[in-house]
Amino acid sequence: MNDIGGDLPRIFxxxxxxxxxxxxxxLLRARGDCTIVTRSHAELDLCNQRQVDEFFAVQAxxxxxxxxxxxxxxxxxxxxxxxxxxxxxxxxxxxxxxAWRAGVQRLLLLGSSCIYPRNAPQPMREDTLLTGPLEAxxxxxxxxxxxxxxxxxxxxxxxxxxxxxxxxxxxxxxGDNYHPQDSHVLPALIRRFxxxxxxHAPAVAIWGSGTPRRxxxxxxxxxxxxIFVMNLPRATYAAHTSPMRSHVNVGSGQEVTxxxxxxxxxxxxxxxxSIACDSSKPDGxxxxxxxxxxxxxxxxxxxxxxxxxxxxxxxxFLQEQVQPARRQTAAA
Numbered sequence: 001m002n003d004i005g006g007d008l009p010r011i012f013x014x015x016x017x018x019x020x021x022x023x024x025x026x027l028l029r030a031r032g033d034c035t036i037v038t039r040s041h042a043e044l045d046l047c048n049q050r051q052v053d054e055f056f057a058v059q060a061x062x063x064x065x066x067x068x069x070x071x072x073x074x075x076x077x078x079x080x081x082x083x084x085x086x087x088x089x090x091x092x093x094x095x096x097x098x099a100w101r102a103g104v105q106r107l108l109l110l111g112s113s114c115i116y117p118r119n120a121p122q123p124m125r126e127d128t129l130l131t132g133p134l135e136a137x138x139x140x141x142x143x144x145x146x147x148x149x150x151x152x153x154x155x156x157x158x159x160x161x162x163x164x165x166x167x168x169x170x171x172x173x174x175g176d177n178y179h180p181q182d183s184h185v186l187p188a189l190i191r192r193f194x195x196x197x198x199x200h201a202p203a204v205a206i207w208g209s210g211t212p213r214r215x216x217x218x219x220x221x222x223x224x225x226x227i228f229v230m231n232l233p234r235a236t237y238a239a240h241t242s243p244m245r246s247h248v249n250v251g252s253g254q255e256v257t258x259x260x261x262x263x264x265x266x267x268x269x270x271x272x273x274s275i276a277c278d279s280s281k282p283d284g285x286x287x288x289x290x291x292x293x294x295x296x297x298x299x300x301x302x303x304x305x306x307x308x309x310x311x312x313x314x315x316x317f318l319q320e321q322v323q324p325a326r327r328q329t330a331a332a
Contacts, residue, residue: 012061013036014046014095015068019175020110020168024065037061045092049098056102064099064107065226066092066148072177073184074137074207074284081140088144088208097150100159107163108230111145111247113290114138115167115216123291126167127247135285146259149247157243161232166226169251169290172308173219173242174316184309185258186216191315197271201314204266204273207281210259215289217252218309223300225250226302240298251290252302258283268310273284 015021016038028036037059045051045066070080070087077084092109099107116124117132126307129149134142145167152163172186182193189206196204229237229248241248256264264273295301 008033008035009062010035010037010060011063011065012059013040013065013067014091015066015267017175018067018069018071019171019173019177019219020222020226021065021067022175023173023219024226027220027223027227031207034063044293046094047087049090049094052094054096054246055124056104056105059102061099061102061104061157062106063230064095066095066107066182066229067226069110070097070139071184073188074282075181077138077141084138085144086141088141089147092144092148094161096148099163100155100161104139106230107152107161108226109148109163109165110226111148111165111167112142113143113167113169113249113251113288114285115149116147116287116288122287123289124249125291126247126249126294129245129247130298137282137284153243153246158248162237164229164237165247166229166250167247167248167290168217168222168225169217169288171217171219171222173313174320175219176313178193178317178321185214186261186265186313187317189262190269190310190314191321192268193262193266193271194291194314194317196273197269202273203276204262204271205276205278206258206262208283209279209280210256210257210262210275210277212258212283212285213255213287213289214258214261215251215253215255215262216306216309217250217302218304218313221252221304222250225295225300225302229295229298232298236298240294248295249290249292250295251292252306253290253292254306255287264307264310264315268307269312 011034075246118135120128149165176187178191190319
């Protein structure tokens with residue numbers, strides 16, 4: 001249990017141990033203008049309606065960052081579709097409804113760019129939501145996130161609260177998941193190239209053809225954008241959105257191919273071998289670039305270049321993943 005701060009606005013960060021949630025907590029703590037309220041899964045199961053209701057009933061929360069989610073890459077989405085749709089739906093429904101019951105007026109839901117149709121015009125604008133079929137490999141997760149957006153919009157319309165949604169592009173940075181099968185593309189590549197360098201492997205194979213294009217955003221930029229959107233005056237936010245399209249895209253505005261991303265990771269890691277593409281593996285969506293014009297109009301832009309972000313992320317990977325493992329091996 002962790003309630004940081006004194007007599008200040010009370011902000012609940014749901015999912016504070018995840019990559020985005022922990023980045024939001026770091027930035028809020030640095031600002032020092034709020035009381036940060038967090039709960040571990042052992043302390044509060046967000047899929048349990050009774051527990052969530054009881055938490056909000058006694059905590060006097062002023063704002064909620066809903067960063068808690070079941071997340072993963074293509075393999076995880078394909079392997080655990082039931083968990084991905086059920087857990088995410090339950091988390092969103094429980095937190096939004098209990099927050100409303102407790103009188104919380106401001107909430108920010110963090111979603112994903114996978115909400116947009118597989119073949120949406122590029123870059124993807126907010127108004128392309130629900131205009132075509134989704135990418136099949138992550139459809140359950142995407143449907144859950146779309147439901148979360150509509151949940152917020154519905155509570156806004158019926159109860160006059162101010163619940164907002166931000167849709168980030170592909171994120172990376174400190175606290176990421178480096179599982180060899182269940183991680184997203186950049187952490188998976190960081191781990192793979194690091195292990196290849198350590199083992200002096202002559203080549204590294206990457207999934208798919210290498211041609212799909214992706215946009216990446218450092219998680220510290222995502223945290224800054226989230227706090228920015230959360231604290232926009234209600235009139236300003238309402239003037240640039242609508243009751244039926246209230247979400248905002250968050251991205252870097254820059255895209256690279258998966259092959260180019262792999263080359264940048266290899267450079268950050270210091271791997272000098274060759275890179276091969278395994279076309280027997282799925283590519284996923286051919287292109288995913290968000291239109292961030294709305295966010296730019298509101299007054300925010302990303303500031304961390306991909307090359308710099310990957311270098312700092314690899315240093316963090318060494319500190320979080322590699323050095324502790326080496327110490328444990330040495331102690332054994």
